[in-house]
Amino acid sequence: xxxxxxxxxxxxxxxxxxxxxxxxxxxxxxxxxxxxxxxxxxxxxxxxxxxxxxxxxxxxxxxxxxxxxxxxxxxxxxxxxxxxxxxxxxxxxxxxxxxxxxxxxxxxxxxxxxxxxxxxxxxxxxxxxxxxxxxxxxxxxxxxxxxxxxxxxxxxxxxxxxxxxxxxxxxxxxxxxxxxxxxxxxxxxxxxxxxxxxxxxxxxxxxxxxxxxxxxxxxxxxxxxxxxxxxxxxxxxxxxxxxx
Amino acid sequence: xxxxxxxxxxxxxxxxxxxxxxxxxxxxxxxxxxxxxxxxxxxxxxxxxxxxxxxxxxxxxxxxxxxxxxxxxxxxxxxxxxxxxxxxxxxxxxxxxxxxxxxxxxxxxxxxxxxxxxxxxxxxxxxxxxxxxxxxxxxxxxxxxxxxxxxxxxxxxxxxxxxxxxxxxxxxxxxxxxxxxxxxxxxxxxxxxxxxxxxxxxxxxxxxxxxxxxxxxxxxxxxxxxxxxxxxxxxxxxx
Numbered sequence: 038x039x040x041x042x043x044x045x046x047x048x049x050x051x052x053x054x055x056x057x058x059x060x061x062x063x064x065x066x067x068x069x070x071x072x073x074x075x076x077x078x079x080x081x082x083x084x085x086x087x088x089x090x091x092x093x094x095x096x097x098x099x100x101x102x103x104x105x106x107x108x109x110x111x112x113x114x115x116x117x118x119x120x121x122x123x124x125x126x127x128x129x130x131x132x133x134x135x136x137x138x139x140x141x142x143x144x145x146x147x148x149x150x151x152x153x154x155x156x157x158x159x160x161x162x163x164x165x166x167x168x169x170x171x172x173x174x175x176x177x178x179x180x181x182x183x184x185x186x187x188x189x190x191x192x193x194x195x196x197x198x199x200x201x202x203x204x205x206x207x208x209x210x211x212x213x214x215x216x217x218x219x220x221x222x223x224x225x226x227x228x229x230x231x232x233x234x235x236x237x238x239x240x241x242x243x244x245x246x247x248x249x250x251x252x253x254x255x256x257x258x259x260x261x262x263x264x265x266x267x268x269x270x271x272x273x274x275x276x277x278x279x280x281x
Numbered sequence: 282x283x284x285x286x287x288x289x290x291x292x293x294x295x296x297x298x299x300x301x302x303x304x305x306x307x308x309x310x311x312x313x314x315x316x317x318x319x320x321x322x323x324x325x326x327x328x329x330x331x332x333x334x335x336x337x338x339x340x341x342x343x344x345x346x347x348x349x350x351x352x353x354x355x356x357x358x359x360x361x362x363x364x365x366x367x368x369x370x371x372x373x374x375x376x377x378x379x380x381x382x383x384x385x386x387x388x389x390x391x392x393x394x395x396x397x398x399x400x401x402x403x404x405x406x407x408x409x410x411x412x413x414x415x416x417x418x419x420x421x422x423x424x425x426x427x428x429x430x431x432x433x434x435x436x437x438x439x440x441x442x443x444x445x446x447x448x449x450x451x452x453x454x455x456x457x458x459x460x461x462x463x464x465x466x467x468x469x470x471x472x473x474x475x476x477x478x479x480x481x482x483x484x485x486x487x488x489x490x491x492x493x494x495x496x497x498x499x500x501x502x503x504x505x506x507x508x509x510x511x512x513x514x515x516x517x518x519x520x
Binding site (some may be wrong): 041042044045046048049052053056057116117118120121122123124125126127278279280281 | 297298334335336337338339352354357358360361362364366367368369370371372373377381382384385386387409425
């Protein structure tokens with residue numbers, strides 16, 4: 038484990054993003070446009086926007102970082118740079134930490150800008166501190182990154198990697214409780230949603246916005262952290278020094 | 282050969298996708314000279330190199346690199362590997378690529394300039410790799426291998442597609458590196474490059490067809506050039 042190597046990886050990922058301003062613009066611009074769209078869509082029903090806007094804001098980084106990471110890591114696997122790194126004095130944990138730090142930084146920029154639009158310009162309201170929403174959103178970015186890293190091992194082309202987004206991310210979005218409250222779901226859907234990490238990420242966001250930092254909130258945060266660690270561990274297993 | 286130098290391979294067995302590539306390959310690579318790994322494509326050159334640097338899963342046998350089992354962690358600072366396809370980041374500049382890899386290796390900053398100079402890339406160092414020609418990209422990949430001052434260099438067809446002048450320069454770079462006492466293993470499928478090596482390993486269909494100095498192989502086969510020497514060795518083996 039070396040902080041120097043992890044920092045080198047993080048800086049490299051960030052300079053790759055910097056060389057791709059269109060991706061950065063999309064990362065920040067798309068959620069901004071979507072939140073404005075959502076606001077306009079529920080123009081006459083302010084309570085719906087108030088209910089959905091905050092948690093959605095915190096879930097955007099999960100989706101974006103999942104896609105960006107799975108494609109970046111897939112490139113690393115297919116262009117041979119991963120193999121080269123595996124012959125170098127770089128611990129797998131440093132590689133994962135570097136990726137995590139870079140995408141968490143990107144998520145911080147993304148969420149901060151979208152938060153300004155939502156909370157300042159669109160009058161989105163939060164009983165709890167907005168900073169809590171931002172911090173949870175960064176955590177969700179790292180969860181998305183960890184899952185994306187793991188998913189990239191099962192893709193051999195960028196087309197496949199991108200298709201993992203609807204396959205892994207969309208069902209979690211549908212079942213997390215954002216669109217239909219979990220208490221109104223059929224039993225089997227509720228059981229299924231209890232198995233998905235995004236359910237806890239959503240619940241934590243909803244509680245932070247309602248200023249309910251209770252025991253259930255703590256449990257939510259623990260489950261999200263645990264899932265992130267598990268996904269990172271699974272991701273690390275797919276990073277093999279020796280391959281066929 | 283003194284202990285702890287070069288490469289010693291004993292009864293190596295490797296299987297890829299269910300097909301055996303090596304079934305008991307044994308050979309040695311000495312330090313201080315340029316060893317050429319020659320043979321047709323598909324003969325196992327890249328698989329052998331991947332095995333030496335420890336990224337190929339092996340089915341049996343031993344590979345001792347600089348006195349240690351291939352792929353063991355202390356070797357990661359002492360061995361440099363250049364893959365056939367340039368393994369660098371296309372969306373970064375030449376210098377950004379080298380800076381990243383030198384941070385991973387913990388190489389002193391001055392090594393970046395020296396490596397760029399060795400492969401004649403100083404002039405394009407601020408260019409994004411994707412905008413470079415194929416030959417320039419191959420040189421960026423090669424420059425990366427020179428960063429850490431490795432004791433063993435494993436170079437998989439590093440001169441493919443480069444102009445003759447640059448190829449000559451690179452081969453003299455390899456020679457200088459070898460004369461400093463390093464172990465240099467370079468693969469090629471072009472026979473005219475074989476003459477630039479001190480020692481040759483001819484690999485065909487996963488077997489070591491012959492090994493020795495170029496002159497020695499010529500006199501053994503009575504051939505006029507290495508191409509025909511290789512041919513008569515194949516015929517000799519088949520009869």
